[in-house]
Amino acid sequence: MKTLLIDAGNTTIDFRVYDSKDKKIRKKYRCFTYSNDWKDAKWAKEIIYDQILFTSVVPEFTEFIENLNIDALDIKKAEKLDLDKLGVRHITELGSDFIANLHALKKPNAIVISVGTTTTIMKVKDFKFDGSIIAPGIRISLKWLIKSASLLGKGDFKWSEEMVGFDTKTAISIGAINGHFEMIKGLVSQIKISGEYDIIITGGNANLMETGIQKEKWIWNEQLIFDGMVNLL
Numbered sequence: 001m002k003t004l005l006i007d008a009g010n011t012t013i014d015f016r017v018y019d020s021k022d023k024k025i026r027k028k029y030r031c032f033t034y035s036n037d038w039k040d041a042k043w044a045k046e047i048i049y050d051q052i053l054f055t056s057v058v059p060e061f062t063e064f065i066e067n068l069n070i071d072a073l074d075i076k077k078a079e080k081l082d083l084d085k086l087g088v089r090h091i092t093e094l095g096s097d098f099i100a101n102l103h104a105l106k107k108p109n110a111i112v113i114s115v116g117t118t119t120t121i122m123k124v125k126d127f128k129f130d131g132s133i134i135a136p137g138i139r140i141s142l143k144w145l146i147k148s149a150s151l152l153g154k155g156d157f158k159w160s161e162e163m164v165g166f167d168t169k170t171a172i173s174i175g176a177i178n179g180h181f182e183m184i185k186g187l188v189s190q191i192k193i194s195g196e197y198d199i200i201i202t203g204g205n206a207n208l209m210e211t212g213i214q215k216e217k218w219i220w221n222e223q224l225i226f227d228g229m230v231n232l233l
């Protein structure tokens with residue numbers, strides 16, 4: 001049985017395929033949410049899938065897929081979804097991405113960090129939602145920094161091993177990338193977790209902070225949201 005899994009986020013829409021035979025999730029196609037690429041709905045016309053499951057935090061995408069009148073299930077309407085078990089009072093309280101990520105967890109206590117358009121930190125206790133933090137994402141911060149200061153230009157900003165920069169590009173790299181990582185670390189330590197907590201990081205911008213993630217020994221799961229979706233099938 002093949003399932004088309006779709007994760008519609010504010011920056012990208014990511015299509016993957018889950019095959020129940022070998023239980024693997026394979027990458028298929030990813031496009032920018034602001035592009036019109038997904039609107040041709042080519043993916044919806046492929047008949048090789050037995051079902052389509054999606055998670056969306058983009059109302060335009062949700063509306064679009066609903067109007068296609070195809071058999072595509074929103075995880076918010078999945079039969080297996082048990083809000084009491086997740087500690088959520090109402091489905092509107094939490095984004096679909098949080099709900100899918102909650103279903104991906106193997107251990108009861110975790111901090112789930114998602115670095116996409118926004119940077120979200122979710123605390124999970126006994127498999128239940130135990131609060132979250134939402135901050136502007138790395139790319140948003142960088143974009144507005146560059147837009148707001150006339151002399152700053154676009155660049156290939158990346159993780160830096162320097163403490164301070166002696167050129168503008170390095171200085172911005174430290175501020176935007178290393179600084180973002182330090183912000184996450186600070187917020188995680190502010191949560192004051194006691195006992196055993198897995199710290200899991202996911203999202204399209206995690207690769208920018210790979211060095212820090214490895215230093216902290218956080219678990220990096222690039223397909224966390226899809227793992228959660230599969231558990232809702």
Ligand SMILES: Nc1ncnc2c1ncn2[C@@H]1O[C@H](COP(=O)(O)OP(=O)(O)O)[C@@H](O)[C@H]1O
Pocket residue numbers: 008009010011012013030031032115116117118139203204205
């Ligand atoms: N194939 C890809 N296409 C576009 N962006 C990608 C791709 N792979 C990684 N990215 C990165 O992912 C970031 C967006 O992260 P993502 O987790 O998709 O955010 P969201 O869930 O908010 O849409 C982009 O800024 C880009 O740097």
Ligand SMILES: CC(C)(COP(=O)(O)O)[C@@H](O)C(=O)NCCC(=O)O
Pocket residue numbers: 009010011057092093094095096097098114116117118119120134
């Ligand atoms: C916090 C988010 C913007 C994160 O989205 P992302 O950065 O992954 O695109 C998303 O989970 C969201 O829109 N939450 C609010 C859901 C709601 O209030 O209905």
